Amino acid sequence: MSLIHEQLRAKFNIVLSRYPVDQKQSAVIPLLHLLQEDLGGHITLEGQREVADFLGIPVAKVHEVVTFYTMLSEKPRGKNHLLVCRTLPCALSGCESVINAIHTKLNVKPGEVTLDGKFSYEEVECLAQCHLGPVLQVRDQVHGNLTPESAIQLIDKLGK
Amino acid sequence: MTDFQKYLTKNFDNPAALTLDGYVASGGYVALKKALGMQPVEIIDLVKAANLRGRGGAGFPAGVKWGFLAKTDGPKYLCVNADEGEPGTFKDGPLMEYDPHQLIEGVAIACFALGIHSAYIYIRGEFYNSIRAVERAVQDCYKKGVLGKGVLGTSFALDIAVHPGAGAYICGEETGLLSSLEGKKGMPKLKPPFPAVKGLWGCPTIVNNVETLACVPHIINVGADAWNALGCEKNGGTKLYCVSGHVVKPGYYELPHSTTLRQLIYDVCGGTKPGRTLKAVVPGGSSSPILLPEEIDVRMDFDSLGKIGTMLGSAAVIVMDDSVSMVRALHNLLHFYSHESCGQCTPCREGTHWLHVILERIVNGQGKIEDLDRIQDICGNMVGNTICVLADAAVLPTQSYIKKFRPEFEQYIRAGKRVSLLGGLIETVPVGAH
Numbered sequence A: 001m002s003l004i005h006e007q008l009r010a011k012f013n014i015v016l017s018r019y020p021v022d023q024k025q026s027a028v029i030p031l032l033h034l035l036q037e038d039l040g041g042h043i044t045l046e047g048q049r050e051v052a053d054f055l056g057i058p059v060a061k062v063h064e065v066v067t068f069y070t071m072l073s074e075k076p077r078g079k080n081h082l083l084v085c086r087t088l089p090c091a092l093s094g095c096e097s098v099i100n101a102i103h104t105k106l107n108v109k110p111g112e113v114t115l116d117g118k119f120s121y122e123e124v125e126c127l128a129q130c131h132l133g134p135v136l137q138v139r140d141q142v143h144g145n146l147t148p149e150s151a152i153q154l155i156d157k158l159g160k
Numbered sequence B: 001m002t003d004f005q006k007y008l009t010k011n012f013d014n015p016a017a018l019t020l021d022g023y024v025a026s027g028g029y030v031a032l033k034k035a036l037g038m039q040p041v042e043i044i045d046l047v048k049a050a051n052l053r054g055r056g057g058a059g060f061p062a063g064v065k066w067g068f069l070a071k072t073d074g075p076k077y078l079c080v081n082a083d084e085g086e087p088g089t090f091k092d093g094p095l096m097e098y099d100p101h102q103l104i105e106g107v108a109i110a111c112f113a114l115g116i117h118s119a120y121i122y123i124r125g126e127f128y129n130s131i132r133a134v135e136r137a138v139q140d141c142y143k144k145g146v147l148g149k150g151v152l153g154t155s156f157a158l159d160i161a162v163h164p165g166a167g168a169y170i171c172g173e174e175t176g177l178l179s180s181l182e183g184k185k186g187m188p189k190l191k192p193p194f195p196a197v198k199g200l201w202g203c204p205t206i207v208n209n210v211e212t213l214a215c216v217p218h219i220i221n222v223g224a225d226a227w228n229a230l231g232c233e234k235n236g237g238t239k240l241y242c243v244s245g246h247v248v249k250p251g252y253y254e255l256p257h258s259t260t261l262r263q264l265i266y267d268v269c270g271g272t273k274p275g276r277t278l279k280a281v282v283p284g285g286s287s288s289p290i291l292l293p294e295e296i297d298v299r300m301d302f303d304s305l306g307k308i309g310t311m312l313g314s315a316a317v318i319v320m321d322d323s324v325s326m327v328r329a330l331h332n333l334l335h336f337y338s339h340e341s342c343g344q345c346t347p348c349r350e351g352t353h354w355l356h357v358i359l360e361r362i363v364n365g366q367g368k369i370e371d372l373d374r375i376q377d378i379c380g381n382m383v384g385n386t387i388c389v390l391a392d393a394a395v396l397p398t399q400s401y402i403k404k405f406r407p408e409f410e411q412y413i414r415a416g417k418r419v420s421l422l423g424g425l426i427e428t429v430p431v432g433a434h
């Protein structure tokens, strides 16, 4: 059974139509985003193979893209994947204590998933929301002006 | 400064402008209509005369860059750089999220002036809201004849597509961006050839920042003289400044290009927090050399900052008060650069790595005074020896932090203790540090 089911294939075809017919490889990042979302947060080797076949390119080219970009992952992620900013402007606003609180609360290392599968987190570089620092992002939601307490409240809320 | 007329951000409090009809009601697409009745070369000359400087970091005159686009009968492209990733910068996101049509109008005018029929907007992958807003606006435009086979009823055809990134600072560098748009790793390429000659899929390509293109409709509307009058010599128009760090009111502010750094920090952002004093300011994104409090009476335009040995870059002002350890601040940035180096060039890959390692050692209280000279040597081997200027972007702040705060670095090393970034507290060295 194909991972690129009918509905996903329809979306893939819309994306593909944006590029010249002889430049299909250009679609690889948008397609991988769609597949990763469909697979619940990470891209399996099987998925990479299918995207490669869909585009008619070697799987190695898909693989090197998956490993180069931080938003694409081969490893499973938690249902809520927290991107916590660590760069200077957020650090000036006190993100270190927020990161420590998240680490203690979730009790896993960056990149690992909590036992219940609900959370993983990653320290990332500037999320371009520096005036709201300390900042974390969960999918399309940006949470700013965090304190250790408010970060923990947020995790409690997301975990419900 | 508060009664100043806004251009780029005038629709930010007007959610109706997210729709095509609402944008038109706010005076939108009048400039495009006007431009479609002009000669392409007239538009390019107007943008040149308006002294529109590229807002992505280098400040290169947009009209001059447009003039470099190679003539060809084959395809050529416009790529919008919306990868916003320079630490401290957060202006392109709001420009797309709150007024997507302003960008589309700028893109359409630029494409008409350049005879381009296909544009890609490369948006940072984490910007879900911007991607959504621009995609919706683009679809609206196709439905109502602003984009597609005949733009606003003329014979000019234009397609615009949104392309998401996936997390890599280096894709903000224009040739890295093009590699990424071709579906590859975001590796920069050696210039020349410049993208204007050989860019996307080997075709002539113009890469411009979001804010640069967002200025274009206003230039068409008000004309070169009025646009110049909003700014200062050779720096036309208004400018979006991003202020983060230790001020009372951090945020993005649209102001005349002639605003000084002191006005920005004290009059606009309310100065440092009560009880604190200013220690240092990064004027133009993390890659720009740092300034001391006595250096902030400088105009925030590309040339004035250049004259005092730093740069406007992406206009990202990072303010640090007297609670900050400059050693820790530099260490934080070197982590960034060593993480973001794409690794193609040995001097950059190795240089950023070793700078970070040495700073880590100093931070943990195990540094030596000689390390400061070692850092200089490493820096000397990095500049000018690489494919793109990320290596320089790591070296410039490194050299300036150490030059301007040398006694603090020496004192930190002599004390031999790990001190917190803020507040001067002694910390324990994390397990596993050397």
Ligand SMILES: Cc1cc2nc3c(=O)[nH]c(=O)nc-3n(C[C@H](O)[C@H](O)[C@H](O)COP(=O)(O)O)c2cc1C
Binding pocket: B053, B054, B055, B056, B057, B058, B059, B060, B062, B065, B081, B082, B083, B084, B085, B086, B169, B170, B171, B172, B173, B174, B175, B207, B208, B209, B210, B212, B213, B388, B389, B390, B393
């Ligand atoms: C390491 C690096 C990162 C960059 N990041 C960005 C970015 O995020 N956004 C941007 O517009 N320009 C960025 N630039 C500048 C681009 O290479 C390019 O100069 C710019 O997009 C040109 O547009 P402009 O002329 O309108 O400024 C970066 C440059 C370098 C060297």
Ligand code: SF4
Binding pocket: B170, B187, B188, B340, B341, B342, B343, B344, B345, B346, B348, B349, B386, B387, B388, B389, B390, B391
């Ligand atoms: S200078 Fe650094 S980031 Fe730029 S191409 Fe070379 S290795 Fe990559």
Ligand code: FES
Binding pocket: A085, A086, A087, A088, A089, A090, A091, A125, A126, A127, A128, A129, A130, A131, A133, A135, B087, B088, B089
């Ligand atoms: S430094 Fe955290 S969002 Fe920019």
